[in-house]
Amino acid sequence: MALRDKVNDYEQTVKALLAFAALVVHDGTDHRPDSRFGFGRRMDTSSANKLLPNGEVRPDLTAQKSLEYGVVVEAKKSWSRDESRWAKQADQLRKYDDDLTGWWTNDERTLDANAVLLVHQSRSRAVSRFVASLKEEDDQAVGSRSVVVEFNSSEETASYYFFRTEFGSFLDEELDATLLDGRQVPLDKVVSTFSTVRYYDAPPPIPYLLTDLWVHVLPSVEKVRFDEEIKADIITVSAEDLSAEMQKAYGSELLHRDARSCQFPKSSWVKKCLDFLVTKRLAIPNEAENTYDVIYRHFKKDILDRFVEMAEGDEKTATNEEADQTELFHG
Amino acid sequence: MTLRTSEQSTAFEAFIESVYRLDGVDQIVATIGTLQIPLPYKVRIKILFSELEPRSYFETLATGPSESISQFGAGFETRILVGRPIPRTVRSHFFLVRFPNLSHHVEALVSICTADQWRTITRICRDAYPKLAPINLSQTELLGCAKKLKHYKEYSVRVKAFSASSRIRSASTRSRKSIREWTDEDLDKVSKDVRERGLVLNSMDLEFFPSVGGVDHVIPRATGTIRRSGELSVTGSFDVVFEAVAEEVARIGLKKLEFLSGRGLRESSYTPRPLSIEFNSRIFDDLENVRSFVTAVRKYPKSMHAVLHGNPYAHIKLVDILDRSSFELWVIPPKRIALIPGIRATGPAFDRLVAYLFDKVREGQLQDYGVTRQG
Numbered sequence: 001m002a003l004r005d006k007v008n009d010y011e012q013t014v015k016a017l018l019a020f021a022a023l024v025v026h027d028g029t030d031h032r033p034d035s036r037f038g039f040g041r042r043m044d045t046s047s048a049n050k051l052l053p054n055g056e057v058r059p060d061l062t063a064q065k066s067l068e069y070g071v072v073v074e075a076k077k078s079w080s081r082d083e084s085r086w087a088k089q090a091d092q093l094r095k096y097d098d099d100l101t102g103w104w105t106n107d108e109r110t111l112d113a114n115a116v117l118l119v120h121q122s123r124s125r126a127v128s129r130f131v132a133s134l135k136e137e138d139d140q141a142v143g144s145r146s147v148v149v150e151f152n153s154s155e156e157t158a159s160y161y162f163f164r165t166e167f168g169s170f171l172d173e174e175l176d177a178t179l180l181d182g183r184q185v186p187l188d189k190v191v192s193t194f195s196t197v198r199y200y201d202a203p204p205p206i207p208y209l210l211t212d213l214w215v216h217v218l219p220s221v222e223k224v225r226f227d228e229e230i231k232a233d234i235i236t237v238s239a240e241d242l243s244a245e246m247q248k249a250y251g252s253e254l255l256h257r258d259a260r261s262c263q264f265p266k267s268s269w270v271k272k273c274l275d276f277l278v279t280k281r282l283a284i285p286n287e288a289e290n291t292y293d294v295i296y297r298h299f300k301k302d303i304l305d306r307f308v309e310m311a312e313g314d315e316k317t318a319t320n321e322e323a324d325q326t327e328l329f330h331g
Numbered sequence: 332m333t334l335r336t337s338e339q340s341t342a343f344e345a346f347i348e349s350v351y352r353l354d355g356v357d358q359i360v361a362t363i364g365t366l367q368i369p370l371p372y373k374v375r376i377k378i379l380f381s382e383l384e385p386r387s388y389f390e391t392l393a394t395g396p397s398e399s400i401s402q403f404g405a406g407f408e409t410r411i412l413v414g415r416p417i418p419r420t421v422r423s424h425f426f427l428v429r430f431p432n433l434s435h436h437v438e439a440l441v442s443i444c445t446a447d448q449w450r451t452i453t454r455i456c457r458d459a460y461p462k463l464a465p466i467n468l469s470q471t472e473l474l475g476c477a478k479k480l481k482h483y484k485e486y487s488v489r490v491k492a493f494s495a496s497s498r499i500r501s502a503s504t505r506s507r508k509s510i511r512e513w514t515d516e517d518l519d520k521v522s523k524d525v526r527e528r529g530l531v532l533n534s535m536d537l538e539f540f541p542s543v544g545g546v547d548h549v550i551p552r553a554t555g556t557i558r559r560s561g562e563l564s565v566t567g568s569f570d571v572v573f574e575a576v577a578e579e580v581a582r583i584g585l586k587k588l589e590f591l592s593g594r595g596l597r598e599s600s601y602t603p604r605p606l607s608i609e610f611n612s613r614i615f616d617d618l619e620n621v622r623s624f625v626t627a628v629r630k631y632p633k634s635m636h637a638v639l640h641g642n643p644y645a646h647i648k649l650v651d652i653l654d655r656s657s658f659e660l661w662v663i664p665p666k667r668i669a670l671i672p673g674i675r676a677t678g679p680a681f682d683r684l685v686a687y688l689f690d691k692v693r694e695g696q697l698q699d700y701g702v703t704r705q706g
Contacts (some may be wrong), residue, residue, distance in 0.1 A: 192701025219655035220674040304637035
């Protein structure tokens with residue numbers, strides 16, 4: 001998949017998760033009482049879990065509608081054309097279809113819950129057929145509380161996210177009825193309510209994170225000096241400081257936090273971006289101090305396009321090297 | 332009266348320099364109020380905003396290494412090289428006036444000068460951004476300012492002329508046609524006319540007629556031109572225009588900057604306080620308008636951008652490289668632009684962006700946007 005598409009997918013996934021969370025925790029007028037949601041929340045599996053007994057899972061989204069009901073969600077916008085690679089997502093769904101511990105209740109349990117696979121419309125039918133066929137072959141392969149929900153953004157005006165059940169049913173009557181025929185969540189509501197949430201608990205493509213660093217984070221750093229020789233600002237940063245700032249501004253700190261919450265964007269993701277800049281001669285590492293001097297250039301071109309070009313250049317080089325290697329062995 | 336020879340201009344400038352050497356700004360203002368200023372000279376005013384005080388900024392500049400500005404009496408003198416291939420030095424003078432009823436963050440820069448001299452002064456102000464920020468007036472604010480002055484003390488105020496741009500739309504481009512019209516009409520009629528013709532107002536000339544018992548004099552006491560750039564020029568009584576118009580422009584500008592300030596994520600403890608521009612008509616139902624928006628933002632001066640989506644809705648990241656403020660812009664059909672502040676987003680940077688969007692897209696209503704929640 002082209003890198004630009006991966007960037008687009010990541011952003012769409014974040015917005016889709018927020019829109020789906022809104023469906024669960026909001027009644028159209030107000031936040032439901034005792035409702036909450038989180039990204040990447042640490043949930044404990046039960047001893048009866050088919051694939052991971054007494055283990056830990058971190059669903060993309062955990063959304064509690066009430067003290068009695070919640071959903072855990074795995075989102076995947078793009079699916080490989082090779083269906084043999086879909087088993088991993090099916091396994092994830094199986095792990096989530098369980099009496100999980102970690103809800104926002106007194107005993108951290110809930111009466112009912114569904115495990116949801118959130119799939120883009122372009123693949124939802126195929127995925128639903130895949131899940132249905134798995135269940136036919138082996139009734140235990142797919143849990144009884146598993147649901148496949150399709151999502152897309154409306155093509156007419158692109159100002160809505162649309163969700164509809166494609167496989168299974170929800171234990172919550174209201175949610176089941178809502179998603180049977182499909183429900184639109186206005187983009188406007190998602191943007192206005194969660195205007196700065198940009199990440200979830202999965203690493204984004206490097207250009208996505210780099211663009212936020214270049215546009216929002218690096219310009220806000222105070223420790224800057226102008227280098228007369230190269231005619232650019234030099235901004236001294238560390239991966240830890242940058243990720244801490246991004247968590248506050250665009251990530252995990254914006255959502256409800258407790259002992260089960262995780263932090264994102266992680267400093268390892270940011271470090272990967274800074275190391276990438278080093279390879280592009282846009283940063284110099286100061287290993288002794290564990291910092292980087294970023295050479296902050298003003299791009300005339302679109303910043304995202306620029307970083308995508310740089311990263312795709314690397315991918316092409318890696319592919320060519322692989323091909324050369326193959327030729328070496330088989331030529 | 333008009334000065335026609337360089338000797339006359341030199342003599343007049345010597346006189347003006349002696350006014351600037353008077354003991355304090357109050358005396359200078361009082362003296363200017365009594366003077367007749369010959370063309371091509373005018374009293375010109377620019378309303379400026381600074382996080383410190385505009386005066387402090389110029390004092391720092393004047394005592395620094397710059398040779399282009401120095402203190403002169405109660406004000407400042409500038410010497411700027413202009414022209415090619417043989418540059419010449421343009422000397423200008425100005426002083427700063429506070430508004431007694433407003434914060435010291437906003438002051439009026441006043442100069443008695445020609446258009447040439449004024450350009451050198453405004454260049455210094457432009458180069459000082461973001462330490463000094465201009466007050467930008469929207470068309471609504473410009474009209475509102477004029478409406479408020481319909482009757483000022485013992486004067487009747489009428490619109491003498493206005494300049495505006497009209498959008499010319501062809502298959503390949505959208506360009507502007509500038510027009511200047513003289514009118515003796517009531518302000519409400521002018522306002523309606525401008526709206527109906529789809530014009531964008533750039534400046535208005537207001538005449539102040541002494542009025543007694545509801546009967547107006549036939550000769551105005553003063554004419555003030557207000558521009559959307561927050562600049563004014565005065566013919567006739569400086570006092571009348573300064574008191575009536577300059578303070579109103581400063582008040583409008585300060586109120587707007589206060590509304591726009593404090594929204595950067597770091598300043599607001601990471602609780603976003605976004606804004607939106609709302610339009611009366613469903614302009615973004617037409618995808619061409621969404622695409623035009625994206626094109627306009629790509630061309631925003633002194634910035635870098637990243638377009639995540641351009642069609643059918645728009646989502647763009649933007650950084651102001653002068654000020655280091657950043658924003659996310661969303662076009663949400665049918666009739667909204669959402670402006671989400673970045674980690675750093677100053678009031679002047681917001682104002683610069685909004686003024687640009689009002690000019691290049693359309694003027695709308697600026698307001699708070701959305702309710703932010705945690706999970």
